[in-house]
Amino acid sequence: MTMIKNITNVRGIKCWGAHTGVKSMRRDLAIIYSEVPAAAAAVFTQNKVRAEPVEISERNINTNHRAQVIVCNAGNANACTGEQGRLGAEAMMKVTAEMLNIPEEDVIIASTGLIGEPFPTEDVVNGIRNNIHKLSDEAKAGSFVANAILTTDTFAKEGFVGFEHDGIQINMGGIAKGSGMIHPNMATMLAFVVTDLNIENKLLDKTLRYCVDRSFNMITVDGDTSTNDMVAIMANGMADNTKIKSESDPGYIIFREKLLELLTHLAKLIVSDGEGASKFIEYKVTKARTEETARKLVRAISDSTLVKTAMFGRDPNWGRIVAACGNAGINFNYRKVNLFLGDQEKMVQVLEKGKPLDFDKNYIKKLLRESQIRVHLEVNNGKESGMGWGSDLTTDYVLFNSVYTT
Amino acid sequence: MTMIKNITNVRGIKCWGAHTGVKSMRRDLAIIYSEVPAAAAAVFTQNKVRAEPVEISERNINTNHRAQVIVCNAGNANACTGEQGRLGAEAMMKVTAEMLNIPEEDVIIASTGLIGEPFPTEDVVNGIRNNIHKLSDEAKAGSFVANAILTTDTFAKEGFVGFEHDGIQINMGGIAKGSGMIHPNMATMLAFVVTDLNIENKLLDKTLRYCVDRSFNMITVDGDTSTNDMVAIMANGMADNTKIKSESDPGYIIFREKLLELLTHLAKLIVSDGEGASKFIEYKVTKARTEETARKLVRAISDSTLVKTAMFGRDPNWGRIVAACGNAGINFNYRKVNLFLGDQEKMVQVLEKGKPLDFDKNYIKKLLRESQIRVHLEVNNGKESGMGWGSDLTTDYVLFNSVYTT
Numbered sequence: 160m161t162m163i164k165n166i167t168n169v170r171g172i173k174c175w176g177a178h179t180g181v182k183s184m185r186r187d188l189a190i191i192y193s194e195v196p197a198a199a200a201a202v203f204t205q206n207k208v209r210a211e212p213v214e215i216s217e218r219n220i221n222t223n224h225r226a227q228v229i230v231c232n233a234g235n236a237n238a239c240t241g242e243q244g245r246l247g248a249e250a251m252m253k254v255t256a257e258m259l260n261i262p263e264e265d266v267i268i269a270s271t272g273l274i275g276e277p278f279p280t281e282d283v284v285n286g287i288r289n290n291i292h293k294l295s296d297e298a299k300a301g302s303f304v305a306n307a308i309l310t311t312d313t314f315a316k317e318g319f320v321g322f323e324h325d326g327i328q329i330n331m332g333g334i335a336k337g338s339g340m341i342h343p344n345m346a347t348m349l350a351f352v353v354t355d356l357n358i359e360n361k362l363l364d365k366t367l368r369y370c371v372d373r374s375f376n377m378i379t380v381d382g383d384t385s386t387n388d389m390v391a392i393m394a395n396g397m398a399d400n401t402k403i404k405s406e407s408d409p410g411y412i413i414f415r416e417k418l419l420e421l422l423t424h425l426a427k428l429i430v431s432d433g434e435g436a437s438k439f440i441e442y443k444v445t446k447a448r449t450e451e452t453a454r455k456l457v458r459a460i461s462d463s464t465l466v467k468t469a470m471f472g473r474d475p476n477w478g479r480i481v482a483a484c485g486n487a488g489i490n491f492n493y494r495k496v497n498l499f500l501g502d503q504e505k506m507v508q509v510l511e512k513g514k515p516l517d518f519d520k521n522y523i524k525k526l527l528r529e530s531q532i533r534v535h536l537e538v539n540n541g542k543e544s545g546m547g548w549g550s551d552l553t554t555d556y557v558l559f560n561s562v563y564t565t
Numbered sequence: 566m567t568m569i570k571n572i573t574n575v576r577g578i579k580c581w582g583a584h585t586g587v588k589s590m591r592r593d594l595a596i597i598y599s600e601v602p603a604a605a606a607a608v609f610t611q612n613k614v615r616a617e618p619v620e621i622s623e624r625n626i627n628t629n630h631r632a633q634v635i636v637c638n639a640g641n642a643n644a645c646t647g648e649q650g651r652l653g654a655e656a657m658m659k660v661t662a663e664m665l666n667i668p669e670e671d672v673i674i675a676s677t678g679l680i681g682e683p684f685p686t687e688d689v690v691n692g693i694r695n696n697i698h699k700l701s702d703e704a705k706a707g708s709f710v711a712n713a714i715l716t717t718d719t720f721a722k723e724g725f726v727g728f729e730h731d732g733i734q735i736n737m738g739g740i741a742k743g744s745g746m747i748h749p750n751m752a753t754m755l756a757f758v759v760t761d762l763n764i765e766n767k768l769l770d771k772t773l774r775y776c777v778d779r780s781f782n783m784i785t786v787d788g789d790t791s792t793n794d795m796v797a798i799m800a801n802g803m804a805d806n807t808k809i810k811s812e813s814d815p816g817y818i819i820f821r822e823k824l825l826e827l828l829t830h831l832a833k834l835i836v837s838d839g840e841g842a843s844k845f846i847e848y849k850v851t852k853a854r855t856e857e858t859a860r861k862l863v864r865a866i867s868d869s870t871l872v873k874t875a876m877f878g879r880d881p882n883w884g885r886i887v888a889a890c891g892n893a894g895i896n897f898n899y900r901k902v903n904l905f906l907g908d909q910e911k912m913v914q915v916l917e918k919g920k921p922l923d924f925d926k927n928y929i930k931k932l933l934r935e936s937q938i939r940v941h942l943e944v945n946n947g948k949e950s951g952m953g954w955g956s957d958l959t960t961d962y963v964l965f966n967s968v969y970t971t
Contacts, residue, residue: 208891208899239887239899241920274884275921384892464870464958465966472967478680481645485614486790493614493645513645515681554960560871561878 164319165301166332170355170397171195173294176303179286181234181279186307188286191229191351192294196265197395198360199226200367204388210238211248212268213387222264224360226393229351230255231269231308232283238386239275247278254284258291269389271310271347305334308349312336316428320417324410325400329356333421337429347387350425356414357396358403366415367392374422377547379461380433427548435559436550438470443535445544452489453545459487467552473527475500477509497537502529570725571707572738576761576803577601579700582709585692587640587685592713594692597635597757598700602671603801604766605632606773610794616644617654618674619793628670630766632799635757636661637675637714638689644792645681653684660690664697675795677716677753711740714755718742722834726823730816731806735762739827743835753793756831762820763802764809772821773798780828783953785867786839833954841965842956844876849941851950858895859951865893873958879933881906883915903943908935
């Protein structure tokens, strides 16, 4: 029997996922706790309408770039809830700090679920009170938290990577929820990562932003950003390696690489769970002038409604891809580009320096029938590249998203 | 019998719409000619991938802000066609200038249709040669051109406004094509306006941009901008009014108002012809700090996939509208806003200062069943407002747009 590792395999991490009653049947409260205070960093939604827990967690992280616990409820987003919601979020933070006997500013809170419904403060606060003594490092506790943050997700999203540094095994685990974007107002994307690496907190913050830009910020289901999005990491240093303080540290590059690997894995799981989507599409832009422009092109293509419907229809419609690039807000010369379309196995070139090739439309249509397909654009303007992942736009997506709120 | 006026009712305007063979059955070549050189202005697509006629027409307009003829072919966009297309566009311009014995820089050309197909230069050039002597000011000639610029449009889009200035009747007529966005690569939006007003060309340019920003730039079907979009106006001065040279001229305000009225009329016709759309939605944002922010909010809401699917589903999903505003790229405080939803007759308030009201969901769902619905957001942050028009996102839209290119 192969052991599948999860966040409980990170030194000093205990967790629990409980049912408090906000959701009717499923677990709806997740607590991830580190035995010692950890360096912490987080990125938050860019939406100007921000949920109450986002305000509190950002303030707490900015106080000392440290945290010891992440508490997340599911079923209610605590967004657009006004004073009642603000007080509820504060109560959630205070009871956690009190029960664990840690400073309030070492608590990160998060919420996901319906927008604009009064926050069920009593259920959540009682849930924390009644479950905090259950915090555990058993493997099943890891599964419980991964499930307790879900809303309309159809499966729990977990990942684990290990690597060696300083002759020490470093462990890093994470959980996420998507972005089914299916149920009204439940579009929140959350990810929580823990590691026992010893790293300076400012550098941790920089690394998290670098990796989020290349993973979660490169996925798209429908281009909307929710009021509650959050990616947080705690690094508690219990691996006891010499503290990583600079980007030139030999351990730093491998940490960044592994964190990017973990976040990309979680991001791709979120796209895979886009209900109403029939295809998982990998976008690659290469030979661009800068990495930034490559990523802008990936996002412009993967966000285009016309490209996404073409992918649903297995249509090698290069004109829409080129037109989407023209709207990317960067200099773009279609006369230089090569374009390739295909499935996981095989790709076919459809454009050579902007000119359509005489490709076999039936063959390529057959490739695009696969559930995992690839789009590769060579800009031929430099050496940099970018990748992203998205879904197609289907009739099912529209049906799911058009149902009544209640 | 009521006479319906069209562009042929503008003094000095002659036109013709012909069939050259690029499209199998329908008229596919439009020529709009002024007996005397006219002040001219145009706005072009913001897409970085621009069709060949866009390049030529922009160059010609910039030479002397004057034009005497607009020639447009339908069925082939002359975009992504390389050298062959560039030569074809030049031939189109040259033969027109030669046949009419006018300078090349007084010719505006436009194309709409499939992207990336070789340009049918011979058909178009012969079409111009064989039809230019048919230029006519009969009413039917106006209908012919309105039809000759269509692609997947299901009806011709025309408008006419008259007003008095200097004791003289001023005539202004226009035609447009949309944005069915249905057929692959046929998303081009074109509009051509002619008037006999006498107005200075720089002021004409400024007025056109002002009006396009508030009409064509405020409609959305799927958020994509085509390679060929163009709005052009010729003002030939044959009404013989004293030339309007300044914004403080008494005739200026009425001209701008009437031009905006005409362009808004054409823009709304384009949205109405969004095949695969089931609803026409009017968005109004009021009490905003600036007109610019009001328009940004209108665009953010009307472009949101989640809002558009909710409208299809008759769902008073205010959370999605507020979240879309949060993504508009401006400062936005949801705690101040009032939101109203309804049909043409009746609106219901659903948010008061950001708080959901206890509205009757079944009643509002009934209102949203209408084919013309309204969304009205009060920002309560100032005195400015903006309007826009869009369609919903339907399962039919996805089906139409997913069909194979050929």
